[in-house]
Amino acid sequence: MTDKQKNSALVAGFVLLLLISYFFSIEKTIDLKHRAKELNQETELLKNANQRIFNLQQENKYLDSILQVKEISIENSFQQTLLQKLNSFQKEVPITIMAFNEPHIIEQDNTILKTYSLEIKGDFQSLLLLLNAFEKQQLGKMTSVTFEKKKNYRKNREELIGEFFIQKRTQKE
Known part of the structure; x- marks a missing residue:
């Protein structure tokens, strides 16, 4: 080697x-x-x-x-919370709840979008105060508000009705 x-x-x-x-x-x-x-x-x-x-x-x-300060309970559903807020506001300001419709539900990907429609009768200032209260409490997104003057033939006078659309977005479980 x-x-x-x-x-x-x-x-x-x-x-x-x-x-x-x-x-x-x-x-x-x-x-x-x-x-x-x-x-x-x-x-x-x-x-x-x-x-x-x-x-x-x-x-x-x-x-x-x-x-607790915003008076929102975790156990309550959004509808219950919204109705509680309306009832407490109704004690302070003269408004009448005409319709509280079932939510319109849209499901996309992982989110659920619920749109609640409310018809409330009252004078213009009361309805604006209600709108302001909804926006301050940030319960959901206020997407649309329409005011319509309707004739009440029984009482022979005109009434102002506000239609509020509130959207709540949640995640699917």
Whole structure:
């Protein structure tokens, strides 16, 4: 065997030894190092878990207080909440609920769009106050309001009727 062949065999053996040592020890060491890093990150998250739970509970209390101020209940449906708001407003301002129709429902992708139509009788100022109250409370999107003067033949006088369209967008469950 010549020196050139011995050197080639030595280099090939060295490369083979490097590959074997990589697959049997170095690769496992690198994997364990990555796993140890992940576990350290998880322990850091767990250290802060109690603080995060406390912060989320405080945020939940804050959001519940906002819902109480706006008199919105989570258990009630949107229709019930809307009707409660109308009834409480009716005690303050002289209006009459003529029609509270079933919602028109459109489903697209992951969203459900419900459009509620209400017909309310009252004077112009009362109907504008109601419109303002709906917009302030942000129960839904006020898409359309129309005012129509109709003749009441029984009482022989004209009445103003406002038709309100309110849209509520929700996600499918």
